Amino acid sequence: MAHIQVPEGIPGIRSLVMFRPETGKYLYELAQVLLRSLSSLSEGDRELIAAYVSGRNNCHFCMSSHAAAARCLFGDESAVVDQTLKDIETANISSKMKSLLNIAGKVQIMGTEVKQGDVDLARMEGATDREIHDTVLIAATFSMFNRYVDGLASFTPEDPDTYAEMGKRMASQGYVLPGNSN
Amino acid sequence: MPFIDLKNDLPGIRSAMAFRPETAEPLSALAEILLRDDEGLSRAERELIGTYVSYLNDCFYCHHSHGEIACIYLDGDRQVVDQVRKDFTKADISPKLKALLHVAGKVQRSGKAVTAEDIQLAKDTGASDRDIHDTVLIAAAFCMYNRYVDGLGTYAPTDMSSYPLRAMQIVENGYGSHIFKKPQPGAAK
Numbered sequence: 001m002a003h004i005q006v007p008e009g010i011p012g013i014r015s016l017v018m019f020r021p022e023t024g025k026y027l028y029e030l031a032q033v034l035l036r037s038l039s040s041l042s043e044g045d046r047e048l049i050a051a052y053v054s055g056r057n058n059c060h061f062c063m064s065s066h067a068a069a070a071r072c073l074f075g076d077e078s079a080v081v082d083q084t085l086k087d088i089e090t091a092n093i094s095s096k097m098k099s100l101l102n103i104a105g106k107v108q109i110m111g112t113e114v115k116q117g118d119v120d121l122a123r124m125e126g127a128t129d130r131e132i133h134d135t136v137l138i139a140a141t142f143s144m145f146n147r148y149v150d151g152l153a154s155f156t157p158e159d160p161d162t163y164a165e166m167g168k169r170m171a172s173q174g175y176v177l178p179g180n181s182n
Numbered sequence: 183m184p185f186i187d188l189k190n191d192l193p194g195i196r197s198a199m200a201f202r203p204e205t206a207e208p209l210s211a212l213a214e215i216l217l218r219d220d221e222g223l224s225r226a227e228r229e230l231i232g233t234y235v236s237y238l239n240d241c242f243y244c245h246h247s248h249g250e251i252a253c254i255y256l257d258g259d260r261q262v263v264d265q266v267r268k269d270f271t272k273a274d275i276s277p278k279l280k281a282l283l284h285v286a287g288k289v290q291r292s293g294k295a296v297t298a299e300d301i302q303l304a305k306d307t308g309a310s311d312r313d314i315h316d317t318v319l320i321a322a323a324f325c326m327y328n329r330y331v332d333g334l335g336t337y338a339p340t341d342m343s344s345y346p347l348r349a350m351q352i353v354e355n356g357y358g359s360h361i362f363k364k365p366q367p368g369a370a371k
């Protein structure tokens with residue numbers, strides 16, 4: 001049971017933003033612009049960064065739902081999602097993506113963990129300043145979402161099919177604030 | 183020096199926001215509602231939670247910036263702000279705020295660190311569900327802001343006399359794009 005009285009049976013962050021839509025509105029807007037707006041990083045790559053950080057924060061709800069969204073977005077190459085969550089080094093992803101995930105992992109620990117060398121490495125692999133900025137902010141944002149979801153003990157489904165459905169919706173519709181009728 | 187070329191010489195989060203105004207918009211709007219909503223927790227209490235979490239995250243720019251804002255709301259009582267940073271259990275604040283700071287400290291470590299007992303303790307001191315919600319989200323949001331500011335290596339002014347000036351700007355005009363679009367307070371014209 002959640003720590004506060006949120007709508008029953010609604011999973012994760014959806015139940016929290018329905019409790020307090022005034023803040024929920026901007027949380028969803030932030031997710032939408034970071035994960036869906038026009039960017040040289042693919043939507044799949046951005047969802048993968050989100051799932052990776054959520055996994056490191058042990059947030060089962062966010063990790064499972066964003067991994068599911070990433071699998072949908074990668075389509076035929078969906079195997080890279082689980083490879084990355086298991087081990088960045090051996091995953092079949094670009095060196096640039098590995099260097100960005102390295103930065104995201106440092107941000108997850110603490111902002112001050114990121115060093116100029118981490119950023120220089122990503123630049124050497126071809127990452128732009130905008131891509132590095134967005135990686136840092138996605139990792140920081142999920143360090144917030146994960147704490148919000150688990151800090152209030154929101155409902156975390158166990159059934160993988162539930163997440164597959166969520167992932168489909170997230171991949172096709174993006175982040176839309178749920179209404180009270182949902 | 184910031185790790186990437188942010189194309190401006192603004193301090194802290196202002197420089198990251200000016201680099202990417204599209205994300206600055208929801209980031210500012212979230213801060214405005216979380217830190218300046220007058221229902222439930224006071225503005226001073228909200229800023230103290232932000233200051234405490236930023237201090238735990240070792241974010242120099244954020245804990246000094248929000249500490250100064252809290253100080254203005256507390257009519258200049260810097261001692262309370264310092265006490266909250268160092269040992270809030272000894273600070274001259276309500277039992278309710280102490281219980282909420284305890285929850286915020288858990289959130290700073292991990293969402294999973296918050297226990298039902300921590301929440302019950304807060305409820306026993308009179309905290310409403312909304313107060314608890316806002317405390318958890320303020321603490322979580324500062325775990326984001328702090329990582330954003332330090333993860334990009336943004337510039338944190340060492341001239342401490344500049345912090346109260348920026349704090350007054352926030353107290354008077356709130357959070358929004360003006361903090362990176364308008365001339366910086368105290369800067370040469």
